[in-house]
Amino acid sequence: MTQPVTGHVPEPSRVVCVTGHEFGIRAFEGILSSPAFLDGRIEVPLLIGLDAELAGGTVGYRSVQPLATEYGIPHVFTTDGRLTSLADTIRECRPHYLLVIGWSRLVPPEVLAIPGGDDGSSDRGGFGCIGMHPTRLPFGRGQAPIPWTIIKGLDNTALSVFFLEAGADTGSVIAQHELDVHPRETASSLFHRIAATHFTAGMELAAGLGRREIPSRPQDPATATVWGKRRPADGEITAAMSSAEIDALVRALLGPYPRAFVTIEGRSHQIGAVGSVRPIGDHTEAAVVAADRVHFPCRDGVVTLLLATSKITR
Secondary structure: OOOOOHHHOOEEEEEEEEEHHHHHHHHHHHHHOOOOHHOOEEEEEEEEEEEEHHHOOOOEOOOOOHHHHOOOEEEEEEEEOOOOOHHHHHHHHHOOOOEEEEOOOOOOOHHOOOOOOOOOHHHOOEEEEEEEEEOOOOOOOOOOOOHHHHHOOEEEEEEEEEEEEOOOOOEEOOOOOEEEEOOOHHHHHHHHHHHHHHHHHHHHHHHHHHHHHOOEOOOOOOOOOOEEOOHHHHHHHOOOHHHHHHHOOOOOOOOOOOEEEEEEOOOOEEEEEEEEEEOOOOOOOOOOOOEEEEEEOOOOOOEEEEOOOOOOOO
């Protein structure tokens, strides 16, 4: 564990912030609400946002413009997920820190190397690039962490704050904010709670940003796991699944995510919730589509699937 070193900071810490996502906005709101920012120990010379033309392909998209306008912070938009086309713009800000949160592309080493300091503080986190990831790193590196958390049936998780490296989610961990996962958790409920946790994480991180002293600890690669990318097609419910697996998949694909679905006679039906399960009868049963639901034979019974357009009551 790196030990913090106290000392006089002669100028505010310059922090360039990058996001195209709700999580990044909430984290930056936390930083901008912190005593370190309000006392002038942090300044944000630039906000970089994902261009709105990519919003349709970004789950949880949010523009940086309202936040930048509210605080009078210069901002630019980009379609370049690697940020290489903005390297000179970032460099001109002379940042101590580059925060990249809620960003789907890996930032290459030439951009990660831009933040720097001349005070010999590299050994205590005096500058660098920082990200956040909603798993307890090194567990759950990779993509789609919220759906995977529910599909895998986890009962707890964490928001990890860490230094960015060239590898995905591999850098030293600064902090981890714990969250319980409820047995009936949905992607929507977990998304909102993790968003709120980003605000808290941003506010707490700001203290270290303002001091330019951010202790961290290396991840143990021997305990690392990697979760793969999920595509909309991965949300298909099939007869080979159990009712419990179907229920988890449906809950994992609520909120901002593409819904779970069944395909019957070539038509796709999006599912909003799972209702009752009854045993399969003596004869083979086929899927039946009603006005607001689908009765779907699965591995351990016939499950009632409520259509996403239906009013869900319990």
